[in-house]
Amino acid sequence: MAFYLVTGGAGFIGSHMVEALRGRGHRVRVVDNLVTGHRRNLAHIDEVEFLEGDLADEAVARRAVEGVEYVLHQAAIPSVPRSVEDPLTSNRANIDATLSLLVAARDAGVKRVVYAGSSSAYGNAAALPKQEDMPTGPLSPYALQKLVGEQYMQMFTELYGLSTVTIRYFNVFGPRQDPSSAYSGVISLFIRHLVEGRSPTMHGDGEQTRDFTFVANVVDGALRASQAETAVSGKVINVATGSRISLNDLFHTLKRITGANVEATYGPPRAGDVRDSLADISRAKDLLGYTPLVHLEDGLRQTVAWFASTQQPTA
Ligand code: UD1
Numbered sequence: 001m002a003f004y005l006v007t008g009g010a011g012f013i014g015s016h017m018v019e020a021l022r023g024r025g026h027r028v029r030v031v032d033n034l035v036t037g038h039r040r041n042l043a044h045i046d047e048v049e050f051l052e053g054d055l056a057d058e059a060v061a062r063r064a065v066e067g068v069e070y071v072l073h074q075a076a077i078p079s080v081p082r083s084v085e086d087p088l089t090s091n092r093a094n095i096d097a098t099l100s101l102l103v104a105a106r107d108a109g110v111k112r113v114v115y116a117g118s119s120s121a122y123g124n125a126a127a128l129p130k131q132e133d134m135p136t137g138p139l140s141p142y143a144l145q146k147l148v149g150e151q152y153m154q155m156f157t158e159l160y161g162l163s164t165v166t167i168r169y170f171n172v173f174g175p176r177q178d179p180s181s182a183y184s185g186v187i188s189l190f191i192r193h194l195v196e197g198r199s200p201t202m203h204g205d206g207e208q209t210r211d212f213t214f215v216a217n218v219v220d221g222a223l224r225a226s227q228a229e230t231a232v233s234g235k236v237i238n239v240a241t242g243s244r245i246s247l248n249d250l251f252h253t254l255k256r257i258t259g260a261n262v263e264a265t266y267g268p269p270r271a272g273d274v275r276d277s278l279a280d281i282s283r284a285k286d287l288l289g290y291t292p293l294v295h296l297e298d299g300l301r302q303t304v305a306w307f308a309s310t311q312q313p314t315a
Contacts, residue, residue: 008031008116029068032075070110072114072116073114079183083142084143097153112163114222114235117139122145154166165225169240174215175302194258201266209247210247228288232287251264257300
């Protein structure tokens, strides 16, 4: 049994990590400021220590890492458009909190920090699939902030010998992804609209593509990264499926799964958007023994089932 801290553990991805860790018998502490997370995401999981607070506050970060062996750093404001509208708030959540956590983890002698990086770091790189050594090109404050976070990880490994690994996520989806804001992930928004019989908005022509990754896959990748041998330290590793789909095809697949007969409304493209995204996952295979556990359609079915189960019956 090991002792893990999951930052942002009350959020969508973080709560799945907590669930997996408790399922394997590990001790888990969560730190979350509940800006995008919810206590209800953890309600079904036993024996989780919960610390409410903002990691950018140094005292909170020090309290959070006390006695901890491994940190899964998921806490962030994970939205491209929100960062475009309010770069200061997302900078504090995505960079200040990360640096504060790293300092605290270094001083507390944490064995490894696994960081939730983002595929947005690649920007509109000319070549597909996106491979970790390609030049980065952030197109939004969010993308830049996530990239700075991973560079801080690497710097702490080089300067202070703190073991860190960055996992670059590619459009993660699944149960508990919150569809309630305009900043929510597209799959959660599309499913909610279809289940409620409303027309979702397609930003642009719908021909942009993404490597949509079911949440169980990134949980598996991150847990592997936390325990992998020392050679992974300081590395950046894509965790995704290695396949992509256009938003138009995604929408048709979701219509088929939900049985909803609704058309999308097409609007202008969104500022800061990447056109195509597809991961090369060979490094994750080589270094972590990772292979995607759940493929797109199966993941979409599980997610639709979860959304349907949380729907309030209409009177
Ligand atoms: C980006 C990052 C991803 C990060 C995520 C955090 C890339 C390639 N990916 O995802 O790593 O974790 O931010 O939010 O940059 N869309 C619609 N209608 C909607 C909502 C979205 O058409 O109602 C479109 C968007 O314009 C975009 C696509 O769907 O083209 C995906 O959007 P979203 O789910 O917000 O994620 P990304 O911005 O791709």
